[in-house]
Amino acid sequence: MSQTYSGSSIPVGFQHHEKKHTSQTAIPTQPSTSGLDDESSLLNCALAGGFGGAIADSLMHSLDTVKTRQQGAPSMAKFNTTIGAYRTILREEGFARGLYGGYTAALGGSFPSTAIFFVTYESTKRKMINEWGVNDSVAYLTAGFLGDFAASFWYVPSEVLKTRLQLQGRYNNPHFKSGYNYRGLGDALRTIVTQEGSSTLFYGYKHTLARDLPFSALQFAFYEKFRQLAFDFSKPAGAPAKIQDAELSIVHELATGAAAGGLAGIITTPLDVIKTRIQTQNPNATSKTATPKSAKPSLITTTSVTKGLLMVYRAEGVPGLFGGVGPRLIWTSIQSSIMLLLYQVTLRNLDACFDGVPKFE
Numbered sequence: 001m002s003q004t005y006s007g008s009s010i011p012v013g014f015q016h017h018e019k020k021h022t023s024q025t026a027i028p029t030q031p032s033t034s035g036l037d038d039e040s041s042l043l044n045c046a047l048a049g050g051f052g053g054a055i056a057d058s059l060m061h062s063l064d065t066v067k068t069r070q071q072g073a074p075s076m077a078k079f080n081t082t083i084g085a086y087r088t089i090l091r092e093e094g095f096a097r098g099l100y101g102g103y104t105a106a107l108g109g110s111f112p113s114t115a116i117f118f119v120t121y122e123s124t125k126r127k128m129i130n131e132w133g134v135n136d137s138v139a140y141l142t143a144g145f146l147g148d149f150a151a152s153f154w155y156v157p158s159e160v161l162k163t164r165l166q167l168q169g170r171y172n173n174p175h176f177k178s179g180y181n182y183r184g185l186g187d188a189l190r191t192i193v194t195q196e197g198s199s200t201l202f203y204g205y206k207h208t209l210a211r212d213l214p215f216s217a218l219q220f221a222f223y224e225k226f227r228q229l230a231f232d233f234s235k236p237a238g239a240p241a242k243i244q245d246a247e248l249s250i251v252h253e254l255a256t257g258a259a260a261g262g263l264a265g266i267i268t269t270p271l272d273v274i275k276t277r278i279q280t281q282n283p284n285a286t287s288k289t290a291t292p293k294s295a296k297p298s299l300i301t302t303t304s305v306t307k308g309l310l311m312v313y314r315a316e317g318v319p320g321l322f323g324g325v326g327p328r329l330i331w332t333s334i335q336s337s338i339m340l341l342l343y344q345v346t347l348r349n350l351d352a353c354f355d356g357v358p359k360f361e
Contacts, residue, residue, distance in 0.1 A: 044350040045122045046115040052342035053114030054107060056335045061106055062099035065089065067327035068166040071276040072178070074316060074323045082326045092175040102165030104185045109158025113151040118343075121147035137221075144216040149209070156208050157201035160279045161188055167280045178280075204278035210305045211271035215264050219336065223260035230256050254337045261336030265328045270321040272328060274300065274308045 128139035182188035
C-alpha cells in the first residue's frame with residue numbers, strides 16, 4: 001500500500017469503528033462505549049478483516065515456511081538458522097514451490113477464517129459492552145476466544161494442508177524427504193481424504209486451539225499494557241487522561257502491536273511446535289529409519305498437549321520445544337502490526353464507500 005499515514009493512531013485491540021470525519025493523517029481512536037449507530041457494519045468488518053489477514057499472511061508466508069521446516073525437521077542442520085534456511089530453500093527448491101509452498105492453501109484459509117473471526121469478535125464484543133455492560137478488557141478477551149474458536153473450523157483444515165505442503169516443498173523434492181509428495185493443493189486434499197480419511201484434516205485441532213487461544217489472550221493483554229505505557233511515555237502536556245481519547249504516532253502503534261504479538265509468540269512457541277508436529281508427522285516414518293535428507297523428529301504418540309510437550313523435551317530438550325522461535329517471533333510481530341493497520345484503514349474506506357463517510361485522501 002503506497003498511502004502512508006504519518007502521525008496516525010489506531011485503536012486498542014480490534015475495537016469497533018466510529019464513523020467520524022477525520023484528518024487525512026490520523027486514524028482516530030474510539031471510545032469503547034460508542035453507540036450502536038456509530039459502529040461499522042459486520043459485513044464491513046468481515047471484508048476488512050479478511051483483506052488485512054490475507055495480505056499480512058501473504059507477505060509473511062515465506063517466513064512461516066522456514067518456521068515449519070525448523071519445527072518439522074529439527075535435525076536438519078541446513079534449516080537451523082533463519083537466514084540459512086531461507087537461502088537453502090530458495091536455492092534448492094525455488095521461490096514458488098519452495099518458500100511459497102502451500103501458499104494457495106494458506107490464502108484459501110486466511111481470508112474466510114479472518115472474516116469469521118472479526119464477525120464473531122465484533123458481534124460478541126458489542127453485545128457484552130453495549131448491552132451487558134461487561135468490562136472492556138473482559139469483553140475483548142472473551143470475544144477473542146470465541147472468534148478464534150469460530151474461525152478454527154475453517155482454518156484448521158487449511159492449516160493441515162498448508163503445513164504439509166510447506167514441509168514437503170517442491171514435488172519429487174530431491175533435497176528433502178518429508179514423507180509427503182503431493183503434486184499440489186488439489187492432489188493433497190484428494191490424497192488425504194481418500195487414504196487417511198477426512199478426519200485427518202482436523203489433525204491437531206485441539207493442539208491448534210491450545211496454541212491460539214492463549215496467544216490471543218496474551219496478545220490482547222500485552223497490547224493494551226504496552227499501548228498505555230507508550231502513551232504515558234509520549235503524552236504531551238494537556239493530553240487526554242484516557243488512552244481511548246488519545247492518539248499515538250504510527251511508530252508507537254506499530255511498535256506496541258509488534259511487541260505484543262512477538263512476546264505472545266515467543267511464550268506460545270512450545271505449543272506451536274506440538275501443533276506443527278501433530279499436523280505434519282507421517283506415522284509410517286520414524287526417526288529410527290531417517291536418512292540425512294529426511295532427518296525426522298520422534299513421533300508424538302499422544303493426543304495430550306502436556307504429554308506431547310514432555311515427549312519433545314525428553315527427546316530434544318529446550319531447543320526442541322522452542323524450534324522455529326526466531327521465525328515465529330518475526331512473523332507474529334510483523335503480521336500483527338500489518339494486520340491491525342490494514343484492518344483499520346480498510347474498514348474506514350469501506351465505511352466511506354457504503355455509508356457516505358468521506359474517505360482518506
